[in-house]
Amino acid sequence: MPMQEAVEQYQKALKLGRKCYKDAVIHGSYPYLPALDDCLVGPSTAGVSDLGVLEIPMEMVVGTRTDARKNAFAANFMPLLEQDTEFAAKWIRLCDDHLGETGIQEPVRCVEYLGRFYVQEGNKRISVLKSFHAATVSAYVTRMLPPWSQEPEIAAYYEFLRFYDCAHIYRVRFDRPGQYRKLQAALGFECDHVWSGEERLDFLAAYTRFQSAYDRRRRQEEQAAASDALLVWLKVYSFDALKEMSDGELDKSLEAVWPDVISDVQSDPIAVDTVPAGPDKGIKGLLFGVVRPSHLQVAFVHSHDPAVSNWVSGHELGRKYMEIALEDKVTTRTYWPKSEEDTGEAMMEQAIKEGAQVLFSTAPQQIGACRKMAAAYPEVKLLNCSLFMPYTGVRTYYSRIYEAKFLSGVVAGSLCRGKEIGYIASYPIFGVPAGINAFALGASLTCPGARIRLRWSCCDPKALERFDAEGVELVSNRDVPTPTQYQARWGLSRLREDGVREPLISPFWNWGIFYEQVVRSILDGGWDITGSHGKTQAINYWWGIQSGVVGTRCAPGLPEGCRRLVEILERDIGSGELDPFRRVIRDNRGTERSDGERWFSPEEILKMDWLCESVEGEIPGFDSLIPAAREMVRLQGVYREEIPPRKEGVLL
Template sequence: MAVEDYKKAQKLGQRNFRACVSKGQYPYLQVLDDILENTELDGTQPLGVVNIPLDSIVGTKTEGRKTAFARNFMPLLGERTEFALKWSALCDSQMEEGIRDPIEAVEFLNRFYVVEGNKRVSVMKYFGAASIPGTVTRYIPKRNGSKEVNIYYEFLDFYKLTQINLLWFTEEGRFAKFVAAVGKAPGERWSDDDKSMLTSMYYRFRSVFMQRGGDRLPITPADGLLAVMGVYPYRQLCGMSMQELQQAVERAWSEVLVLTRPDAVELSMEPAFPPQNTGLFSRLHSPIAFQAPSLKVGFVYEKSADTSPWTYAHDFGRGELEEHFDGRVTTLCYDNVQPEVNGDEVLEKAVADGCDVIFTTTPKLINASLKASLAHPEVKIINCSLNMSHPSIRTYYGRIHEAKFLLGAIAGALADDNKIGYVATYPTYGMIAAINAFALGAQMTNPRAQVYLEWTSEKGVDIPARFAENGVALISDLDNRAPQQPPWKFGLYRLEGDHICNYAMPFWNWGEFYVRIVQSIMNGGWSAGSSGERALNYWWGMDAGVIDVLCSRGLPVETQRLVNLLRQAVCSRDFDPFAGVLYAQGGRVVMPADHSRLTAEQVITMDWLANNVIGRIPRFDELIDEAKPLVSLIGVHKDETTTKIL
């Protein structure tokens, strides 16, 4: 019987050998000694006996037996050789009582190379086993700045806490994201139950992943698992039956496939469709006006318009949407939603209420939005966030840095003492660009201007006291205020004792956003807007009318003229705040003179501060608890979620 098994295994090896040759790949086992010839080691570490995932065993330590096996560890030697007899004997042993003696192996970059026990590995792989016990010595490479080595050191941090060697990611930062998604605190050791739960769920997921063709993708099962965990929480996945897990992976497969695209995020920088005239004359004289589709649009808010300036601005835009379409669009409002508590329930209610389109107005609702979109693909769900790589939904946000540049130019012109305060909220995507654009605008009109940066999300900071200590009276504060609140500090203003002199404020014209997007849906432009294989982010600016600056009557006429000129330049795209040579704090050049301007991706993910900014970006562990969920989702330092508690 074992002889027949050897013949089958030999055929598998020969098939793999031919496939490798046809693809130009090395057809035998990898040899670690060859790899190490050009590698500096930082040391070795004995790990004792560990369970080695058979998928991670890729070769041998020395050249001794490399040509006896194909690349997949299946045998190549003839069936009458001594090698074949020994392999068959091990096959009998495995079927009768199981192979229990540990192999000896070396681990390097979380891949394993056999020192002794190649045939045992081959037999176990033939039978489809998940792991094999082995006495392992770890070879640790020196840090060299390469992506692979950087990922390996992230793995070492993960292994110290978990002793789990199943996972490997293809991009930096994903170990940290995975730990955060599991719900573990940084530095928290995993219990035996934690390890057992992950191991069980991982192998079940891996099976589904491979069945769907994951082995043909340039990502690992761990990459795929992390993508699916962006839709279904870890604990929920752990509790799923095999059938439920298959259904979940099938629904979220587009989220997995997007990881295979180098251009995963497609940015829409300007609206494809201008808003159409919906006045009375237009409706009476357009033969197709009465045939235009009617839509029910839902708006989901974390807070209420009475308590949150952010929600008020979106709700004002909701009203403009209804007014613009005059009966063709009806809206429903769902406020005071707790994203982690009842977000899923509220989205399901919006769908049940017949909403054709749903706008979720906070990044914290991204997971609930994804679930609802996968469960109800007929509903168009759009989340207010930036730089998300989810093809199942779309996102929208404004290029607020354009308005902040104008505000900075105003501030520089008004800063007689060269001191300007800047109040920022959370260190998230787009926020750093807004700070730097403001600082560059101030520097343009006042080369000696210095911007004193403070954060509302930093623990234990008295911002007014800090500004007073530094003699800062001209301040760029929060963008706007809720209507029920009394006049207070917002926009750009000067403190003159107890008196506040307001100069200008950025304006988020969410109504224009909503009108444009809904119009494109009515015009049939939704399907044409994306390939369906990439995430589509609407990132519109002043030229689309969705971002602007409102100036008060107290602003000097000459400064108002400057604002108008700069607005025209930005809107015509003749001017870019981030064009030319750019210097970060300390004089570091981040954009040399031979480059024209930053890319959109560089602007969105900016994590440095301009050289005229006095202050810093707070670490994750310095943030207030309220800020951490959002920063862990779209923070510029979100990869710190496990290393520094993004």
């Protein structure tokens, strides 16, 4: 009887093989198993090591060592030869062994290369086991190392080797650097933690459940791997929750983060929205039947009391501006921590339970809480004041402050009596190097040869005092958070002979215009039309001078000629006629960054991690930051992907 079952199994496998072959030919892909020897070109190995007999995941057995059996197998390892061939007879005998009492016991021989396995001996055994959907196979494994390079796949593989030394797990595979460290952190382990046998079994049991849920949810055209999906899922839920959830709860939780799973593997997961939605977005909303609410409950969740934080008070002014502008169309509530129990998550939960339909959180550190709220309350529109966050359920917002920094640089150059201008930067985060560079380019416009001495408040909180002691006359300091705040030593200032700093000009934020425009777009039906053009992308608002969210404030003591020049250039930036970065630019290491003919994309400006040739200084490394600055840089740093993740905190 088992022999008859083996024959029938071959017939089923043959149908699957021929279907796979036909589909591959139709779609123009290779219809046979890939051969490792054909993939290796030139000096493709940096060494070989024997790993012994391992239980390896069947899904990662992808090809053969040579192409000697090329015509016998389709790309899915199913047979292609007729039932009356010697090949089929051997396949059927192996299948009979598999169905018998002892099963197939002899390990196959495989070569592992870049985390995938290529069969050297035992192709038919693999074919039989794959036809029965076996999860693993016993194999004697030889590892072939590729030469090191900075190609993402190679760098990720070398990270896998370090992970494998700790975990001895092959089932989890990432093709991007940094992911293995994030997984260790998400599981509560240090990056070099060596797993116990119990931890390994515990993880594999939970991962198998997750992979089953993922396979139930995945559609054929979507290319995210289960391991990538798990890492996205762990940004919202804990590994302990995975072990405790029912299958139904797990399916529901995966559904909640599914847009982020799809976005995560896209080449452009973030859409940068640089201009406010015009009235046509509302008209499109009407055409597409978008529901237009007549009234909105809007919540603002802050990290500090507005009375003690200039940053928060600026957002509170923006909230009040929006309330006045939209009159009876909105009702707002404000939340900030009044005790240790008032965490961001607790305040957001309270706001939503009290009816919030739109929720603005005004600190980047609140992004983790926003992610959890997005998964739990998908009907609520959530926004977080931060930059370049890859989450589809939370829109983020900031401003192109570099445009105003350029104008400050123009003023600094025009008033510079020497060639030296001081500059104090905040954090090495997205957009800040662009602000430094824009200031430097503005200064060189009115003072060719000007040098910008750069210091960082996140490394040296007394940077301004040091500039004072050194007699540096002109210094650009932190920006004014609101249009009305007294400038004092904020923005660009000049050191007088009496030792007092005289304010000259400062960039500022006008958050009220942003809040009004965004809430108005929801009321007009334009929210769902904004941004991603049919793609599953996170939306980041990054508006500039044109929108009115960014501006410059000239102090009374600024000479009239400078004031007039600022007005002219600000108008030209707002109209799009002037781009601070459209000119020949070299960095301070001598590399040409622009030939003067190209436009930098918003993403290139946001992610600048270099400084112009006139800037004396460098972007500080993570270890040189004061402790209070490190959380912000973990979240928003231009090199955040290179920072080892922590066991606690938001996993990006």
